[in-house]
Amino acid sequence: MDNSDVAAVLYEIADLLELQGVAFKPQAYRRAARNIEQLDRPLSEVVAEGKLDEVPGVGEALSKKVQELLSTGELPYLDKLRSEVPEGLVRMLEVPDVGPKTAMLLHQELGVSSVEELKAAALAHRLRGVKGLGEKTEERILQGIKVLESKGGRMLLGEALPMAEEYVEYLKSSQRVDRISVAGSLRRGRDTIGDIDILVGDDDPGAVIDAFAAYPAVEAVLVKGPTKCSVRLDGGTQVDLRAVETKSYGAALQYFTGSKEHNVALRRIGVEMGLKLNEYGLFERDSGRMVAGATEEEVYSALGLAYIPPEIRENSGEVEAARQGRVPELVRLDQVKGDLHVHTDWSDGSDPVGKVLSEATRRGYEYVAITDHSQSLKIANGLTPERLRRQVDAVRKAEDLAGGVVALAGSEVDILPDGSLDMPSDVLNDLDIVIGSVHSRFKMDRAEMTKRVVAAISSGRIDVLGHPTGRLIGQRGPYELDLPTVLGAAAEHGVCVEVNCFPDRLDLRDADCRAAGARGVRVSLGTDSHRVEHMGFIRLGVITARRGWLGPGDVLNTLGASELAKHLRGRRR
DNA sequence: GCCGTTTTCGGCCCGACTGTTTTCAGTCG
Numbered sequence: 001m002d003n004s005d006v007a008a009v010l011y012e013i014a015d016l017l018e019l020q021g022v023a024f025k026p027q028a029y030r031r032a033a034r035n036i037e038q039l040d041r042p043l044s045e046v047v048a049e050g051k052l053d054e055v056p057g058v059g060e061a062l063s064k065k066v067q068e069l070l071s072t073g074e075l076p077y078l079d080k081l082r083s084e085v086p087e088g089l090v091r092m093l094e095v096p097d098v099g100p101k102t103a104m105l106l107h108q109e110l111g112v113s114s115v116e117e118l119k120a121a122a123l124a125h126r127l128r129g130v131k132g133l134g135e136k137t138e139e140r141i142l143q144g145i146k147v148l149e150s151k152g153g154r155m156l157l158g159e160a161l162p163m164a165e166e167y168v169e170y171l172k173s174s175q176r177v178d179r180i181s182v183a184g185s186l187r188r189g190r191d192t193i194g195d196i197d198i199l200v201g202d203d204d205p206g207a208v209i210d211a212f213a214a215y216p217a218v219e220a221v222l223v224k225g226p227t228k229c230s231v232r233l234d235g236g237t238q239v240d241l242r243a244v245e246t247k248s249y250g251a252a253l254q255y256f257t258g259s260k261e262h263n264v265a266l267r268r269i270g271v272e273m274g275l276k277l278n279e280y281g282l283f284e285r286d287s288g289r290m291v292a293g294a295t296e297e298e299v300y301s302a303l304g305l306a307y308i309p310p311e312i313r314e315n316s317g318e319v320e321a322a323r324q325g326r327v328p329e330l331v332r333l334d335q336v337k338g339d340l341h342v343h344t345d346w347s348d349g350s351d352p353v354g355k356v357l358s359e360a361t362r363r364g365y366e367y368v369a370i371t372d373h374s375q376s377l378k379i380a381n382g383l384t385p386e387r388l389r390r391q392v393d394a395v396r397k398a399e400d401l402a403g404g405v406v407a408l409a410g411s412e413v414d415i416l417p418d419g420s421l422d423m424p425s426d427v428l429n430d431l432d433i434v435i436g437s438v439h440s441r442f443k444m445d446r447a448e449m450t451k452r453v454v455a456a457i458s459s460g461r462i463d464v465l466g467h468p469t470g471r472l473i474g475q476r477g478p479y480e481l482d483l484p485t486v487l488g489a490a491a492e493h494g495v496c497v498e499v500n501c502f503p504d505r506l507d508l509r510d511a512d513c514r515a516a517g518a519r520g521v522r523v524s525l526g527t528d529s530h531r532v533e534h535m536g537f538i539r540l541g542v543i544t545a546r547r548g549w550l551g552p553g554d555v556l557n558t559l560g561a562s563e564l565a566k567h568l569r570g571r572r573r
Numbered sequence: 574g575c576c577g578t579t580t581t582c583g584g585c586c587c588g589a590c591t592g593t594t595t596t597c598a599g600t601c602g
Contacts, residue, residue, distance in 0.1 A: 028574040099600050133593085
């Protein structure tokens with residue numbers, strides 16, 4: 001039972017308590033769950049050191065429950081709650097406009113206890129007979145269930161980001177507007193996004209709100225008032241717009257960027273200082289005088305905090321850091337000097353080497369690594385040793401023609417099930433960079449898989465461990481791997497771990513980046529491009545690294561071409 | 574259930590919008 005399993009149990013308890021109408025406890029359970037989720041080491045380790053109650057939000061009662069859960073894998077308290085609340089009711093909370101009160105009411109009045117039964121009841125017009133509910137609520141709930149069924153789940157950061165930027169561009173070009181920004185989890189750069197939030201700062205926002213609702217891709221307007229509008233786009237994505245006066249823009253941007261937990265922490269600080277923080281500004285509680293609000297910087301400063309970049313606003317230590325002026329410098333896109341993982345038409349990519357080099361030049365890169373697959377990945381037309389030798393020559397020639405950009409001849413070599421590499425050592429030694437990746441036998445048990453990966457790291461033949469956990473967001477979880485052990489080996493052998501920038505990978509993920517940074521393991525940003533358009537994914541990797549608190553010094557490809565060459569050559573001896 | 578530079582008890586962030594109401598509860602972010 002790992003940290004996320006424990007957190008899942010606590011989240012479920014929170015939902016069940018909420019359905020029962022219990023006040024405050026749900027928040028307490030969720031807070032503890034979140035903090036456990038974000039720990040950078042296994043809970044069992046924390047327990048062994050007797051430091052469980054040092055986790056914020058975990059007190060006496062929760063500490064006992066968590067320990068019981070860890071040692072027995074069971075929790076009678078959860079079983080008791082489950083027996084009191086029908087299973088499907090928790091799922092019903094996912095339906096828009098159905099909260100704990102409504103779910104319980106429907107259960108008691110109509111005997112509804114699942115989303116399916118709720119849908120049937122709504123179709124039979126039985127909801128409108130319940131006291132407090134009417135025709136419109138019934139219709140909204142039905143619509144909500146349909147959206148839930150069709151869309152199911154969250155959107156990738158890499159999908160949501162361009163969608164939101166296009167919306168913002170449309171608003172900017174169709175209406176005069178003082179300030180506008182994406183907010184919410186999208187601005188924080190989470191790897192998946194529930195819905196898109198846009199904030200407008202303008203003293204007369206009526207026209208912008210009308211334009212927002214009139215966006216061509218809008219399928220339905222869900223809510224529309226003088227300061228707020230929500231729409232659903234074709235395809236089911238919900239987009240929320242909020243408008244505030246320009247003088248409140250900074251406070252509102254802070255507020256709507258979140259996270260919720262980060263905001264609560266900030267308000268607590270405000271309360272201690274006799275201040276009130278809301279989306280309109282920071283105010284003296286007694287006099288009501290506005291202290292800050294036009295910019296985010298101003299708000300943080302007035303709370304006695306250093307500015308906190310959006311990506312790390314998760315209430316996982318950043319507020320304390322800001323209080324002590326220890327907010328880390330985070331890596332920026334403009335510091336990345338090249339892409340270290342690109343495929344070409346030699347294996348399963350679709351563009352030739354020359355086109356990749358042109359794109360690298362266009363992006364202002366100093367270098368780009370050509371890293372095609374090795375032969376065991378037959379489905380991807382992986383390269384045999386002979387073909388790889390020929391490709392190296394081709395890459396050198398293309399570099400001569402490219403006029404300036406350095407082409408690193410490399411390989412994404414398979415780490416075979418026994419931990420050996422899918423390419424002879426003498427061939428690897430002639431390359432400029434080697435990424436080792438697992439592409440087969442994902443279902444090994446934890447000990448085996450860890451041994452396999454550590455063997456590759458310890459071989460001295462790879463520079464980078466590619467997409468280290470193998471997850472595909474929304475499709476496949478990470479393979480069983482003892483990441484702390486792997487990071488330990490990487491630190492020992494000077495091997496970098498990749499942040500694969502492909503939208504459905506983002507692997508390492510944010511929290512693992514932080515763990516890597518804490519152990520002094522450098523990360524390597526690679527887009528895993530299979531066509532040159534994919535090279536734009538690099539920014540997703542930068543965002544992920546930032547969410548992992550990584551600075552320029554933690555990222556291999558902030559090195560200039562000559563420093564990088566020196567680093568890599570040093571490993572070749 | 575947690576937590577403490579007003580508190581070891583009594584708080585727990587705050588506001589917009591909607592629907593079904595005759596003044597507000599529920600949901601959402």
